Amino acid sequence: MKLKVALLPGDGIGPEVIDEAVRILKTIGELCDHDFEFIEKLIGGVAIRDCGSPLPVETLDACFASDAVLLGAVGAPRYDDLPPDKRPEAGLLTLRRALGGYANLRPVVFYDALAPSSPLRPETARGADILIVRELLGGLYFSEPRGFVVEAGKQIAAYNTLRYETYEIERVAHIAFQAARQRRRKVTSVDKANVLETSQLWRETVTRVAASYPEVSLEHLYVDACAMRLVTHPQRFDVILTENLFGDILSDEAAVINGSLGTLASATIGGAIDLYEPVHGSAPDIAGRGIANPIGAIASAALMLRYTAHLEQEASDIETAIRQVLDAGYATPDLQSEATRCVVGTAEMGQLITEALAEIVDRRRAYHAV
Numbered sequence: 001m002k003l004k005v006a007l008l009p010g011d012g013i014g015p016e017v018i019d020e021a022v023r024i025l026k027t028i029g030e031l032c033d034h035d036f037e038f039i040e041k042l043i044g045g046v047a048i049r050d051c052g053s054p055l056p057v058e059t060l061d062a063c064f065a066s067d068a069v070l071l072g073a074v075g076a077p078r079y080d081d082l083p084p085d086k087r088p089e090a091g092l093l094t095l096r097r098a099l100g101g102y103a104n105l106r107p108v109v110f111y112d113a114l115a116p117s118s119p120l121r122p123e124t125a126r127g128a129d130i131l132i133v134r135e136l137l138g139g140l141y142f143s144e145p146r147g148f149v150v151e152a153g154k155q156i157a158a159y160n161t162l163r164y165e166t167y168e169i170e171r172v173a174h175i176a177f178q179a180a181r182q183r184r185r186k187v188t189s190v191d192k193a194n195v196l197e198t199s200q201l202w203r204e205t206v207t208r209v210a211a212s213y214p215e216v217s218l219e220h221l222y223v224d225a226c227a228m229r230l231v232t233h234p235q236r237f238d239v240i241l242t243e244n245l246f247g248d249i250l251s252d253e254a255a256v257i258n259g260s261l262g263t264l265a266s267a268t269i270g271g272a273i274d275l276y277e278p279v280h281g282s283a284p285d286i287a288g289r290g291i292a293n294p295i296g297a298i299a300s301a302a303l304m305l306r307y308t309a310h311l312e313q314e315a316s317d318i319e320t321a322i323r324q325v326l327d328a329g330y331a332t333p334d335l336q337s338e339a340t341r342c343v344v345g346t347a348e349m350g351q352l353i354t355e356a357l358a359e360i361v362d363r364r365r366a367y368h369a370v
Protein backbone atom coordinates (compact mmCIF):
# COMPACT_ATOMS: atom_id res chain seq x y z
CA MET A 1 0.00 0.00 0.00
CA LYS A 2 1.35 3.41 -1.00
CA LEU A 3 0.24 6.46 1.01
CA LYS A 4 1.49 10.02 0.69
CA VAL A 5 0.96 12.02 3.87
CA ALA A 6 1.30 15.78 4.28
CA LEU A 7 2.58 16.49 7.78
CA LEU A 8 1.67 19.84 9.32
CA PRO A 9 3.10 19.78 12.87
CA GLY A 10 2.21 23.44 13.56
CA ASP A 11 2.74 25.11 16.91
CA GLY A 12 3.47 24.33 20.56
CA ILE A 13 3.23 20.61 21.29
CA GLY A 14 2.14 19.94 17.68
CA PRO A 15 5.65 18.95 16.45
CA GLU A 16 6.30 16.91 19.62
CA VAL A 17 3.23 14.70 19.20
CA ILE A 18 3.45 14.47 15.39
CA ASP A 19 7.02 13.07 15.73
CA GLU A 20 5.55 10.15 17.66
CA ALA A 21 2.71 9.59 15.20
CA VAL A 22 5.28 9.46 12.40
CA ARG A 23 7.43 7.03 14.38
CA ILE A 24 4.40 4.69 14.61
CA LEU A 25 3.56 5.06 10.92
CA LYS A 26 7.14 4.35 9.87
CA THR A 27 7.22 1.28 12.08
CA ILE A 28 3.97 -0.15 10.76
CA GLY A 29 5.11 0.69 7.22
CA GLU A 30 8.30 -1.35 7.71
CA LEU A 31 6.60 -4.20 9.55
CA CYS A 32 3.77 -4.62 7.06
CA ASP A 33 5.59 -3.57 3.91
CA HIS A 34 3.69 -0.36 3.18
CA ASP A 35 5.21 2.57 1.37
CA PHE A 36 4.37 5.65 3.46
CA GLU A 37 5.84 8.87 2.13
CA PHE A 38 5.91 12.08 4.20
CA ILE A 39 6.18 15.70 3.19
CA GLU A 40 6.36 18.30 5.97
CA LYS A 41 5.03 21.86 5.66
CA LEU A 42 4.27 24.90 7.81
CA ILE A 43 0.92 25.97 9.24
CA GLY A 44 -0.23 28.28 12.03
CA GLY A 45 2.05 30.57 14.04
CA VAL A 46 5.28 29.10 12.63
CA ALA A 47 3.97 29.77 9.12
CA ILE A 48 3.11 33.38 10.03
CA ARG A 49 6.64 33.76 11.42
CA ASP A 50 8.41 32.28 8.39
CA CYS A 51 6.07 33.09 5.49
CA GLY A 52 3.74 35.83 6.72
CA SER A 53 0.64 33.66 6.32
CA PRO A 54 -0.95 31.01 8.60
CA LEU A 55 -1.56 28.82 5.53
CA PRO A 56 1.10 29.37 2.85
CA VAL A 57 0.15 28.39 -0.71
CA GLU A 58 3.00 25.87 -0.70
CA THR A 59 1.41 24.09 2.28
CA LEU A 60 -1.98 23.90 0.62
CA ASP A 61 -0.43 22.63 -2.62
CA ALA A 62 1.40 19.88 -0.71
CA CYS A 63 -1.87 18.85 0.97
CA PHE A 64 -3.64 18.56 -2.36
CA ALA A 65 -0.75 16.51 -3.72
CA SER A 66 -1.14 14.02 -0.84
CA ASP A 67 -3.57 11.23 0.07
CA ALA A 68 -4.11 12.55 3.60
CA VAL A 69 -3.07 15.34 5.94
CA LEU A 70 -1.84 14.79 9.51
CA LEU A 71 -1.85 17.96 11.58
CA GLY A 72 -0.50 18.63 15.08
CA ALA A 73 -1.95 21.86 16.46
CA VAL A 74 -1.99 25.59 15.79
CA GLY A 75 -2.06 28.60 18.08
CA ALA A 76 0.38 30.59 20.18
CA PRO A 77 -0.13 33.24 22.86
CA ARG A 78 1.89 35.87 20.92
CA TYR A 79 -0.83 35.95 18.25
CA ASP A 80 -3.79 36.03 20.66
CA ASP A 81 -4.50 39.74 20.14
CA LEU A 82 -4.74 39.52 16.34
CA PRO A 83 -8.18 39.59 14.67
CA PRO A 84 -9.60 36.11 13.88
CA ASP A 85 -8.62 36.17 10.18
CA LYS A 86 -4.93 36.86 10.97
CA ARG A 87 -4.44 34.30 13.74
CA PRO A 88 -2.78 30.87 13.44
CA GLU A 89 -6.22 29.28 13.86
CA ALA A 90 -7.32 30.95 10.60
CA GLY A 91 -4.78 28.72 8.83
CA LEU A 92 -6.50 25.61 10.16
CA LEU A 93 -10.01 26.85 9.35
CA THR A 94 -8.99 27.82 5.80
CA LEU A 95 -7.35 24.42 5.37
CA ARG A 96 -10.48 22.60 6.58
CA ARG A 97 -12.64 24.54 4.16
CA ALA A 98 -10.24 24.00 1.26
CA LEU A 99 -9.95 20.24 1.83
CA GLY A 100 -13.74 20.05 2.05
CA GLY A 101 -14.18 17.43 4.78
CA TYR A 102 -17.48 18.23 6.47
CA ALA A 103 -17.71 15.34 8.95
CA ASN A 104 -15.30 15.44 11.86
CA LEU A 105 -15.29 12.11 13.70
CA ARG A 106 -14.08 12.24 17.31
CA PRO A 107 -14.11 8.85 19.01
CA VAL A 108 -14.10 8.85 22.81
CA VAL A 109 -13.17 5.43 24.13
CA PHE A 110 -12.71 4.76 27.81
CA TYR A 111 -9.45 2.99 28.70
CA ASP A 112 -9.83 0.81 31.83
CA ALA A 113 -6.29 1.62 32.88
CA LEU A 114 -7.21 5.31 33.02
CA ALA A 115 -10.10 4.92 35.47
CA PRO A 116 -8.01 6.49 38.26
CA SER A 117 -7.11 9.50 36.06
CA SER A 118 -10.74 10.26 35.26
CA PRO A 119 -12.53 12.76 37.46
CA LEU A 120 -15.62 10.58 36.88
CA ARG A 121 -16.38 7.64 39.16
CA PRO A 122 -15.13 4.39 37.54
CA GLU A 123 -18.66 2.94 37.43
CA THR A 124 -19.80 6.07 35.56
CA ALA A 125 -17.00 6.14 33.00
CA ARG A 126 -16.33 2.41 32.49
CA GLY A 127 -17.48 1.11 29.12
CA ALA A 128 -18.11 4.57 27.65
CA ASP A 129 -17.65 4.36 23.88
CA ILE A 130 -18.88 7.41 21.99
CA LEU A 131 -18.39 8.68 18.47
CA ILE A 132 -18.94 12.42 18.19
CA VAL A 133 -19.78 13.40 14.61
CA ARG A 134 -19.18 17.14 14.43
CA GLU A 135 -20.28 19.16 11.39
CA LEU A 136 -17.08 21.00 10.45
CA LEU A 137 -17.70 23.47 7.64
CA GLY A 138 -20.80 25.41 8.63
CA GLY A 139 -22.44 27.28 11.48
CA LEU A 140 -20.90 30.15 13.39
CA TYR A 141 -17.37 29.31 12.26
CA PHE A 142 -17.94 30.10 8.60
CA SER A 143 -21.27 31.88 8.06
CA GLU A 144 -21.33 35.43 6.71
CA PRO A 145 -21.75 38.23 7.57
CA ARG A 146 -19.37 38.52 10.48
CA GLY A 147 -17.24 41.31 11.83
CA PHE A 148 -16.73 44.24 14.12
CA VAL A 149 -18.72 47.46 14.11
CA VAL A 150 -16.42 50.43 14.50
CA GLU A 151 -17.62 53.94 15.27
CA ALA A 152 -15.30 56.91 15.70
CA GLY A 153 -12.32 54.53 15.69
CA LYS A 154 -13.78 52.46 18.53
CA GLN A 155 -15.18 48.94 18.40
CA ILE A 156 -18.74 49.22 19.68
CA ALA A 157 -20.09 45.80 18.66
CA ALA A 158 -19.23 42.53 16.97
CA TYR A 159 -21.36 39.89 15.27
CA ASN A 160 -21.29 36.40 13.79
CA THR A 161 -23.91 34.54 11.81
CA LEU A 162 -25.21 31.06 12.50
CA ARG A 163 -26.55 29.62 9.25
CA TYR A 164 -27.03 26.06 8.05
CA GLU A 165 -28.17 24.97 4.61
CA THR A 166 -30.34 21.84 4.54
CA TYR A 167 -27.79 19.97 2.39
CA GLU A 168 -25.04 20.63 4.96
CA ILE A 169 -27.13 18.97 7.66
CA GLU A 170 -28.19 16.08 5.43
CA ARG A 171 -24.70 15.06 4.36
CA VAL A 172 -23.25 14.97 7.88
CA ALA A 173 -26.36 13.21 9.20
CA HIS A 174 -25.84 10.42 6.64
CA ILE A 175 -22.28 9.94 7.93
CA ALA A 176 -23.58 9.69 11.52
CA PHE A 177 -26.28 7.14 10.67
CA GLN A 178 -23.87 5.08 8.57
CA ALA A 179 -21.40 5.05 11.47
CA ALA A 180 -24.15 4.09 13.93
CA ARG A 181 -25.09 1.14 11.71
CA GLN A 182 -21.62 -0.31 12.34
CA ARG A 183 -21.84 0.38 16.08
CA ARG A 184 -24.69 0.15 18.63
CA ARG A 185 -27.25 1.68 16.24
CA LYS A 186 -28.17 4.78 18.19
CA VAL A 187 -27.82 8.43 17.13
CA THR A 188 -28.27 11.31 19.57
CA SER A 189 -28.74 14.52 17.62
CA VAL A 190 -27.78 17.52 19.70
CA ASP A 191 -29.21 20.99 19.10
CA LYS A 192 -30.82 24.01 20.73
CA ALA A 193 -34.17 23.72 18.95
CA ASN A 194 -36.01 25.37 21.83
CA VAL A 195 -34.30 28.66 20.89
CA LEU A 196 -32.59 28.61 17.47
CA GLU A 197 -34.12 28.43 13.97
CA THR A 198 -30.96 26.68 12.69
CA SER A 199 -31.53 24.00 15.31
CA GLN A 200 -35.17 23.59 14.26
CA LEU A 201 -34.00 23.01 10.69
CA TRP A 202 -31.30 20.69 12.05
CA ARG A 203 -33.87 18.63 13.98
CA GLU A 204 -36.35 18.38 11.08
CA THR A 205 -33.61 17.44 8.62
CA VAL A 206 -32.00 14.82 10.85
CA THR A 207 -35.44 13.28 11.51
CA ARG A 208 -36.03 13.05 7.76
CA VAL A 209 -32.61 11.47 7.10
CA ALA A 210 -33.28 8.96 9.93
CA ALA A 211 -36.15 7.48 7.91
CA SER A 212 -33.57 5.95 5.55
CA TYR A 213 -31.97 4.10 8.48
CA PRO A 214 -34.84 2.23 10.18
CA GLU A 215 -32.40 -0.03 12.05
CA VAL A 216 -30.86 3.00 13.83
CA SER A 217 -32.74 4.71 16.68
CA LEU A 218 -32.71 8.49 16.86
CA GLU A 219 -33.13 10.73 19.88
CA HIS A 220 -32.89 14.51 20.06
CA LEU A 221 -31.25 16.23 22.99
CA TYR A 222 -30.72 19.89 23.80
CA VAL A 223 -27.06 20.79 24.00
CA ASP A 224 -27.22 21.95 27.62
CA ALA A 225 -28.80 18.66 28.71
CA CYS A 226 -26.27 16.74 26.61
CA ALA A 227 -23.39 18.55 28.31
CA MET A 228 -24.68 17.37 31.65
CA ARG A 229 -25.42 13.79 30.63
CA LEU A 230 -22.02 13.38 28.99
CA VAL A 231 -20.47 13.43 32.44
CA THR A 232 -23.30 11.90 34.46
CA HIS A 233 -24.22 9.06 32.04
CA PRO A 234 -21.56 8.79 29.30
CA GLN A 235 -22.43 5.12 28.72
CA ARG A 236 -25.88 6.06 27.39
CA PHE A 237 -24.37 7.55 24.21
CA ASP A 238 -23.37 5.80 21.00
CA VAL A 239 -23.12 8.34 18.13
CA ILE A 240 -23.56 12.03 18.94
CA LEU A 241 -24.37 14.12 15.87
CA THR A 242 -24.06 17.86 16.25
CA GLU A 243 -23.20 21.18 14.65
CA ASN A 244 -19.81 22.82 14.53
CA LEU A 245 -19.57 24.86 17.74
CA PHE A 246 -21.53 22.44 19.94
CA GLY A 247 -19.26 19.63 18.69
CA ASP A 248 -16.14 21.60 19.51
CA ILE A 249 -17.28 22.17 23.08
CA LEU A 250 -18.78 18.74 23.74
CA SER A 251 -15.67 16.93 22.50
CA ASP A 252 -13.37 18.72 24.95
CA GLU A 253 -15.89 17.95 27.67
CA ALA A 254 -15.97 14.28 26.65
CA ALA A 255 -12.20 14.18 27.17
CA VAL A 256 -12.75 14.15 30.93
CA ILE A 257 -14.06 10.60 30.57
CA ASN A 258 -10.44 9.50 30.09
CA GLY A 259 -8.96 12.21 32.21
CA SER A 260 -7.02 14.02 29.48
CA LEU A 261 -7.65 15.87 26.25
CA GLY A 262 -4.31 14.45 25.11
CA THR A 263 -5.87 11.05 24.36
CA LEU A 264 -8.51 12.15 21.83
CA ALA A 265 -8.07 11.72 18.07
CA SER A 266 -10.06 12.93 15.09
CA ALA A 267 -10.67 12.21 11.42
CA THR A 268 -12.27 14.64 9.01
CA ILE A 269 -13.84 12.93 6.01
CA GLY A 270 -16.16 13.69 3.12
CA GLY A 271 -13.92 16.13 1.24
CA ALA A 272 -11.26 15.94 -1.45
CA ILE A 273 -8.49 15.04 1.03
CA ASP A 274 -9.01 13.58 4.52
CA LEU A 275 -7.57 15.47 7.48
CA TYR A 276 -6.40 13.87 10.74
CA GLU A 277 -5.63 15.79 13.91
CA PRO A 278 -5.66 15.25 17.64
CA VAL A 279 -8.55 17.10 19.32
CA HIS A 280 -6.25 19.07 21.62
CA GLY A 281 -4.52 22.37 20.88
CA SER A 282 -0.94 23.61 21.01
CA ALA A 283 -0.91 23.53 24.86
CA PRO A 284 1.49 26.47 25.35
CA ASP A 285 1.56 25.72 29.08
CA ILE A 286 3.54 22.49 28.51
CA ALA A 287 5.11 23.04 25.06
CA GLY A 288 8.84 22.36 24.66
CA ARG A 289 9.10 20.21 27.79
CA GLY A 290 8.74 16.79 26.17
CA ILE A 291 5.82 15.83 28.40
CA ALA A 292 2.83 16.14 26.03
CA ASN A 293 0.68 13.07 25.63
CA PRO A 294 1.14 11.73 22.08
CA ILE A 295 -1.79 9.27 22.23
CA GLY A 296 -4.25 11.63 20.50
CA ALA A 297 -1.83 12.11 17.60
CA ILE A 298 -0.92 8.40 17.39
CA ALA A 299 -4.61 7.43 17.49
CA SER A 300 -5.25 9.99 14.72
CA ALA A 301 -2.62 8.20 12.61
CA ALA A 302 -4.52 4.96 13.29
CA LEU A 303 -7.74 6.60 12.07
CA MET A 304 -5.86 7.63 8.91
CA LEU A 305 -4.94 4.01 8.26
CA ARG A 306 -8.55 2.97 8.87
CA TYR A 307 -10.44 5.60 6.83
CA THR A 308 -8.04 6.71 4.09
CA ALA A 309 -5.81 3.65 3.61
CA HIS A 310 -8.46 1.02 4.53
CA LEU A 311 -5.84 -0.81 6.60
CA GLU A 312 -8.20 -1.93 9.37
CA GLN A 313 -5.83 -4.52 10.85
CA GLU A 314 -2.97 -2.04 11.13
CA ALA A 315 -5.28 0.62 12.62
CA SER A 316 -6.63 -1.70 15.27
CA ASP A 317 -3.12 -3.01 16.04
CA ILE A 318 -2.06 0.56 16.89
CA GLU A 319 -5.13 0.96 19.11
CA THR A 320 -4.33 -2.32 20.85
CA ALA A 321 -0.73 -1.19 21.37
CA ILE A 322 -1.91 2.05 23.03
CA ARG A 323 -4.20 0.08 25.33
CA GLN A 324 -1.44 -2.39 26.27
CA VAL A 325 1.02 0.36 27.21
CA LEU A 326 -1.59 2.05 29.40
CA ASP A 327 -2.53 -1.31 30.94
CA ALA A 328 1.14 -1.83 31.80
CA GLY A 329 0.93 1.27 34.00
CA TYR A 330 2.80 3.82 31.86
CA ALA A 331 1.40 7.36 31.78
CA THR A 332 2.39 10.81 30.63
CA PRO A 333 2.05 13.41 33.44
CA ASP A 334 -1.46 14.47 32.34
CA LEU A 335 -2.67 10.90 33.00
CA GLN A 336 -0.71 10.29 36.15
CA SER A 337 -2.66 8.72 39.03
CA GLU A 338 -2.05 6.44 42.00
CA ALA A 339 -2.26 3.51 39.55
CA THR A 340 0.64 4.80 37.42
CA ARG A 341 3.70 2.58 37.69
CA CYS A 342 5.94 4.72 35.52
CA VAL A 343 5.60 8.35 34.39
CA VAL A 344 7.10 8.86 30.93
CA GLY A 345 7.59 11.73 28.49
CA THR A 346 6.29 12.15 24.94
CA ALA A 347 9.10 10.30 23.18
CA GLU A 348 9.17 7.43 25.68
CA MET A 349 5.43 6.97 25.35
CA GLY A 350 5.78 6.91 21.55
CA GLN A 351 8.64 4.41 21.81
CA LEU A 352 6.69 2.13 24.17
CA ILE A 353 3.67 2.10 21.85
CA THR A 354 5.98 1.38 18.90
CA GLU A 355 7.55 -1.57 20.72
CA ALA A 356 4.13 -2.93 21.74
CA LEU A 357 2.99 -2.61 18.13
CA ALA A 358 6.00 -4.53 16.83
CA GLU A 359 5.27 -7.35 19.29
CA ILE A 360 1.59 -7.49 18.31
CA VAL A 361 2.45 -7.74 14.61
CA ASP A 362 5.18 -10.37 15.26
CA ARG A 363 2.84 -12.46 17.42
CA ARG A 364 0.17 -12.53 14.76
CA ARG A 365 2.75 -13.49 12.10
CA ALA A 366 4.01 -16.33 14.29
CA TYR A 367 0.45 -17.52 14.90
CA HIS A 368 -0.37 -17.58 11.18
CA ALA A 369 2.94 -19.28 10.37
CA VAL A 370 2.03 -22.28 12.58
Ligand SMILES: NC(=O)c1ccc[n+]([C@@H]2O[C@H](COP(=O)([O-])OP(=O)(O)OC[C@H]3O[C@@H](n4cnc5c(N)ncnc54)[C@H](O)[C@@H]3O)[C@@H](O)[C@H]2O)c1
Nearest residue numbers: 073074075076261262279280281282283285286292293334
Ligand atom coordinates in the same frame (compact mmCIF):
# COMPACT_ATOMS: atom_id res chain seq x y z
N1 LIG B 1 -6.70 21.73 16.46
C1 LIG B 1 -5.97 22.72 16.94
O1 LIG B 1 -4.96 23.08 16.35
C2 LIG B 1 -6.37 23.39 18.21
C3 LIG B 1 -7.33 22.83 19.06
C4 LIG B 1 -7.62 23.49 20.25
C5 LIG B 1 -6.97 24.66 20.58
N2 LIG B 1 -6.05 25.18 19.73
C6 LIG B 1 -5.25 26.36 20.06
O2 LIG B 1 -4.29 25.97 21.04
C7 LIG B 1 -3.98 27.09 21.88
C8 LIG B 1 -4.12 26.69 23.32
O3 LIG B 1 -5.50 26.47 23.60
P1 LIG B 1 -6.06 25.84 24.94
O4 LIG B 1 -5.03 25.98 26.02
O5 LIG B 1 -7.41 26.36 25.15
O6 LIG B 1 -6.28 24.29 24.58
P2 LIG B 1 -5.23 23.08 24.57
O7 LIG B 1 -5.97 21.92 24.02
O8 LIG B 1 -3.99 23.47 23.87
O9 LIG B 1 -4.87 22.83 26.12
C9 LIG B 1 -5.88 22.69 27.12
C10 LIG B 1 -5.25 21.98 28.34
O10 LIG B 1 -5.05 20.61 28.01
C11 LIG B 1 -3.68 20.27 28.14
N3 LIG B 1 -3.32 19.42 27.00
C12 LIG B 1 -3.72 19.57 25.72
N4 LIG B 1 -3.17 18.64 24.95
C13 LIG B 1 -2.40 17.88 25.73
C14 LIG B 1 -1.56 16.77 25.51
N5 LIG B 1 -1.41 16.22 24.30
N6 LIG B 1 -0.89 16.26 26.56
C15 LIG B 1 -1.02 16.76 27.79
N7 LIG B 1 -1.81 17.81 28.08
C16 LIG B 1 -2.48 18.38 27.07
C17 LIG B 1 -2.91 21.58 28.09
O11 LIG B 1 -1.67 21.48 28.76
C18 LIG B 1 -3.89 22.56 28.71
O12 LIG B 1 -3.75 22.52 30.11
C19 LIG B 1 -4.90 28.21 21.42
O13 LIG B 1 -4.19 29.04 20.56
C20 LIG B 1 -6.02 27.49 20.70
O14 LIG B 1 -6.67 28.28 19.73
C21 LIG B 1 -5.72 24.56 18.56
Ligand SMILES: CC(C)[C@H](C(=O)O)[C@@H](O)C(=O)O
Nearest residue numbers: 074075089092093248279281
Ligand atom coordinates in the same frame (compact mmCIF):
# COMPACT_ATOMS: atom_id res chain seq x y z
C1 LIG C 1 -8.35 25.76 16.97
C2 LIG C 1 -9.80 25.77 16.68
C3 LIG C 1 -10.06 26.53 15.42
C4 LIG C 1 -10.40 24.37 16.61
C5 LIG C 1 -11.91 24.44 16.43
O1 LIG C 1 -12.57 25.22 17.12
O2 LIG C 1 -12.43 23.71 15.58
C6 LIG C 1 -10.13 23.46 17.80
O3 LIG C 1 -10.68 23.94 18.98
C7 LIG C 1 -10.62 22.05 17.52
O4 LIG C 1 -11.36 21.51 18.33
O5 LIG C 1 -10.22 21.47 16.49
Ligand SMILES: [Mg+2]
Nearest residue numbers: 248249252279
Ligand atom coordinates in the same frame (compact mmCIF):
# COMPACT_ATOMS: atom_id res chain seq x y z
MG1 LIG D 1 -11.67 22.43 20.12
